[in-house]
Amino acid sequence: MEKAKAFLELTQGESDRVSSLAFPPHRLGTECSFYEYYSLRGIRVDRIEPGQLFCTFKVPPRLTDREGKLASGAIANLVDEVGGAVVYVEGLPMNVSVDMSISFLSSAKAGDELEVIGRVLGQKGGYSGTSVLVKNKTTGELIAEGRHSLFGKHASKM
Amino acid sequence: MEKAKAFLELTQGESDRVSSLAFPPHRLGTECSFYEYYSLRGIRVDRIEPGQLFCTFKVPPRLTDREGKLASGAIANLVDEVGGAVVYVEGLPMNVSVDMSISFLSSAKAGDELEVIGRVLGQKGGYSGTSVLVKNKTTGELIAEGRHSLFGKHASKM
Amino acid sequence: MEKAKAFLELTQGESDRVSSLAFPPHRLGTECSFYEYYSLRGIRVDRIEPGQLFCTFKVPPRLTDREGKLASGAIANLVDEVGGAVVYVEGLPMNVSVDMSISFLSSAKAGDELEVIGRVLGQKGGYSGTSVLVKNKTTGELIAEGRHSLFGKHASKM
Amino acid sequence: MEKAKAFLELTQGESDRVSSLAFPPHRLGTECSFYEYYSLRGIRVDRIEPGQLFCTFKVPPRLTDREGKLASGAIANLVDEVGGAVVYVEGLPMNVSVDMSISFLSSAKAGDELEVIGRVLGQKGGYSGTSVLVKNKTTGELIAEGRHSLFGKHASKM
Numbered sequence: 008m009e010k011a012k013a014f015l016e017l018t019q020g021e022s023d024r025v026s027s028l029a030f031p032p033h034r035l036g037t038e039c040s041f042y043e044y045y046s047l048r049g050i051r052v053d054r055i056e057p058g059q060l061f062c063t064f065k066v067p068p069r070l071t072d073r074e075g076k077l078a079s080g081a082i083a084n085l086v087d088e089v090g091g092a093v094v095y096v097e098g099l100p101m102n103v104s105v106d107m108s109i110s111f112l113s114s115a116k117a118g119d120e121l122e123v124i125g126r127v128l129g130q131k132g133g134y135s136g137t138s139v140l141v142k143n144k145t146t147g148e149l150i151a152e153g154r155h156s157l158f159g160k161h162a163s164k165m
Numbered sequence: 166m167e168k169a170k171a172f173l174e175l176t177q178g179e180s181d182r183v184s185s186l187a188f189p190p191h192r193l194g195t196e197c198s199f200y201e202y203y204s205l206r207g208i209r210v211d212r213i214e215p216g217q218l219f220c221t222f223k224v225p226p227r228l229t230d231r232e233g234k235l236a237s238g239a240i241a242n243l244v245d246e247v248g249g250a251v252v253y254v255e256g257l258p259m260n261v262s263v264d265m266s267i268s269f270l271s272s273a274k275a276g277d278e279l280e281v282i283g284r285v286l287g288q289k290g291g292y293s294g295t296s297v298l299v300k301n302k303t304t305g306e307l308i309a310e311g312r313h314s315l316f317g318k319h320a321s322k323m
Numbered sequence: 324m325e326k327a328k329a330f331l332e333l334t335q336g337e338s339d340r341v342s343s344l345a346f347p348p349h350r351l352g353t354e355c356s357f358y359e360y361y362s363l364r365g366i367r368v369d370r371i372e373p374g375q376l377f378c379t380f381k382v383p384p385r386l387t388d389r390e391g392k393l394a395s396g397a398i399a400n401l402v403d404e405v406g407g408a409v410v411y412v413e414g415l416p417m418n419v420s421v422d423m424s425i426s427f428l429s430s431a432k433a434g435d436e437l438e439v440i441g442r443v444l445g446q447k448g449g450y451s452g453t454s455v456l457v458k459n460k461t462t463g464e465l466i467a468e469g470r471h472s473l474f475g476k477h478a479s480k481m
Numbered sequence: 482m483e484k485a486k487a488f489l490e491l492t493q494g495e496s497d498r499v500s501s502l503a504f505p506p507h508r509l510g511t512e513c514s515f516y517e518y519y520s521l522r523g524i525r526v527d528r529i530e531p532g533q534l535f536c537t538f539k540v541p542p543r544l545t546d547r548e549g550k551l552a553s554g555a556i557a558n559l560v561d562e563v564g565g566a567v568v569y570v571e572g573l574p575m576n577v578s579v580d581m582s583i584s585f586l587s588s589a590k591a592g593d594e595l596e597v598i599g600r601v602l603g604q605k606g607g608y609s610g611t612s613v614l615v616k617n618k619t620t621g622e623l624i625a626e627g628r629h630s631l632f633g634k635h636a637s638k639m
Contacts, residue, residue: 012210014250015220035233042228042236045203052170062173070200075193078200079262083241092172104237105450106422106472108266108582110610110628112603129586129623134421134450134474136584138626149603152612154584154626156422156472158450263608264580264630266424268452268470270445287428287465292579292608292632294426296468307445310454312426312468314580314630316608328526330566331536351549358544358552361519368486378489386516391509394516395578399557408488420553424582 045069046084050123058127060093063144068117077115082141082151083107085123090137090155093125102135102157109153113143120144133159203227204242208281216285218251221302226275235273240299240309241265243281248295248313251283260293260315267311271301278302291317361385362400366439374443376409379460384433393431398457398467399423401439406453406471409441418451418473425469429459436460449475519543520558524597532601534567537618542591551589556615556625557581559597564611564629567599576609576631583627587617594618607633 047064054061070081086109094102115121122144128136134156141151212219228239244267252260273279280302286294292314299309349356370377386397402425410418431437438460444452450472457467528535544555560583568576589595596618602610608630615625 014253015205015208015210015218015246035231038231040229040231040233040236041226042230042239045227046236046238047173050173052173060173068199069203071198072200073193073196073198075198078198078204078242078245079265080204080238080242080245081200083245083265084236084238087236087238087241088173095172103272103447104269105447105452106266106268106424106470106584107237107241108264108422108424108628110264110580110602110630111262112605112610114261128584128626131419131421131586132474136421136586136626152602152610152628154422154582154628156584158448261605263605263610264426264582264628266470266580266582268422268444268472270447270452286426286468289428289577289579290632294428294468294579310444310452310470312424312470312580314426316606330569331521331524331526331534331562349547351547354547356545356547356549356552357542358546358555361543362552362554363489366489368489376489384515385519387514388516389509389512389514391514394514394520394558395561395581396520396554396558397516399561399581400552400554403552403554403557404489411488419588420585422582422584423553423557424580426580427578430577 043088046081047088058093060089060125062089062123062125064121064123066115066117066119066121071117075116077117077119077121077150079109079111082111083109083153085141086139086151086153086155089123089125089139090153091157093127093137094135094157094159102159104155105134105158106156107153109151111151113148113150115141115143115150121150128154135159201246204239205246216251218247218283220247220281220283222279222281224273224275224277224279229275233274235275235277235279235308237267237269240269241267241311243299244297244309244311244313247281247283247297248311249315251285251295252293252315252317260317262313263292263316264314265311267309269309271306271308273299273301273308279308286312293317359404362397363404374409376405376441378405378439378441380437380439382431382433382435382437387433391432393433393435393437393466395425395427398427399425399469401457402455402467402469402471405439405441405455406469407473409443409453409455410451410473410475418475420471421450421474422472423469425467427467429464429466431457431459431466437466444470451475517562520555521562532567534563534599536563536597536599538595538597540589540591540593540595545591549590551591551593551595551624553583553585556585557583557627559615560613560625560627560629563597563599563613564627565631567601567611568609568631568633576633578629579608579632580630581627583625585625587622587624589615589617589624595624602628609633 050064072078122142124140126138139153208222230236280300282298284296297311366380388394438458440456442454455469524538546552596616598614600612611629613627
């Protein structure tokens with residue numbers, strides 16, 4: 008049991024640094040949250056085509072896991088945000104995530120430059136399916152393939 | 166295009182606060198990374214049973230999205246880490262994530278107390294399937310159901 | 324290329340037996356299709372509780388793959404149909420599948436008796452998340468865990 | 482309860498037609514099973530490129546659901562088999578399905594001609610990620626996007 012506690016619970020001094028971070032409230036619905044700044048800072052939108060979004064993201068040290076690789080959760084953040092953005096581009100103002108699935112095919116380390124491509128797969132009523140590819144921009148290797156399904160509450164008048 | 170850029174790119178002053186955070190390197194493979202502290206700080210392991218792990222996690226403001234809800238990516242972090250921990254408990258020392266899928270069924274806001282339950286679903290060779298439930302601890306409502314499949318490199322002598 | 328063709332294309336005599344099957348049209352929207360008879364024949368609903376459905380299904384030879392195991396696709400059919408049925412039980416008359424994900428944890432062979440449990444995980448607008456477990460009824464071993472998300476067109480007035 | 486039973490259990494005469502089908506045993510591991518003939522008969526492999534497989538499949542009446550649409554389970558069969566074939570093409574002789582996920586974006590009816598494209602996304606040890614697109618060949622509309630992860634037992638000497 009101690010091993011599992013040690014794996015998940017963070018009792019050491021480093022933990023105090025997290026708690027010392029102040030998170031001033033943001034205006035809900037209009038401003039990005041600190042979480043989004045933390046997850047996305049440094050992402051660059053290179054090109055937008057109808058239903059597609061091409062971004063560049065250099066892996067920052069703050070998003071690496073205990074092995075020094077881009078954390079799986081940080082990849083999930085990219086799938087979440089870039090999938091959400093590509094649908095937002097398509098003109099549906101408010102969407103909620105309903106399903107997300109990701110295959111992790113390779114890894115990235117701090118400093119690697121990633122290409123993140125979001126695509127609208129299709130829309131069915133207020134429901135949108137998106138795909139997000141995360142690639143190593145230098146080698147072209149696919150790091151992760153994700154799907155993110157969103158539901159636009161307003162679009163369907165619910 | 167400006168809308169999509171504004172959705173993803175973070176050019177405002179808040180962004181500087183993120184960049185001002187220092188991330189001292191951690192010892193790879195043994196220490197938690199800052200990312201893990203950031204994602205998990207405050208989680209408490211309440212109980213461990215064979216193949217199951219019961220945790221409590223109070224939603225911190227740092228993990229909320231622009232609507233003030235626990236971010237989908239932060240839920241993905243819980244599915245990732247708690248699924249990884251429950252397999253780690255089972256004695257496979259090193260695992261890599263191969264697949265993760267999540268259904269988002271409801272939402273949580275800062276201050277809500279969550280129950281996070283990780284379970285081993287089964288193991289096939291070095292491959293482990295885990296399930297992670299994220300519930301509102303007060304109401305019992307299910308916020309998300311995730312599956313996280315991991316692969317233990319050492320277990321299969323690859 | 325010949326190998327891949329041989330893997331997928333079915334040019335042998337056995338193929339003629341499939342083509343000789345006659346599929347009389349069914350009344351759309353009210354009658355089960357031949358496909359559903361083919362996939363589900365023999366399933367027994369043992370018990371219904373609010374939001375839950377417990378079934379028994381003895382693996383028929385017609386649903387086995389080239390290794391003699393219950394085909395992955397046949398497991399997907401169970402996740403599809405039992406997930407759909409448990410939401411139908413909940414009173415939403417018409418639903419369309421939007422997402423499905425399955426982890427295959429073990430296998431079953433012809434004659435094995437399965438327990439198939441469908442559960443409603445939650446509902447958000449017209450969107451329903453369901454979970455379907457497929458177990459070996461004798462040993463209790465989990466064969467597959469699936470999620471099936473459906474969307475009720477009528478429920479949301481779209 | 483009667484409604485749920487009626488939804489899943491097939492007690493009518495049509496059911497007898499299924500039970501009258503004879504399924505002669507096939508040689509395990511070498512011959513296709515009746516299930517595979519039933520699911521795939523009529524598929525045509527048009528083109529094979531490294532890590533990619535392009536097929537055509539005309540929706541047969543036998544695979545339609547009660548609404549007259551290509552059944553979700555039948556789409557899952559395509560994701561399963563075409564994903565398996567594209568990895569088989571890549572030279573890993575024996576694979577087991579470990580994870581599959583599908584987004585259903587549109588529908589198809591009997592007679593529609595589909596394009597089914599299988600791709601290898603990446604390989605990690607004995608683990609392979611594949612993607613399968615199911616499109617309407619005439620309109621180009623995406624009907625489903627699936628991922629299918631397989632694990633090659635022999636490849637990893639387990």
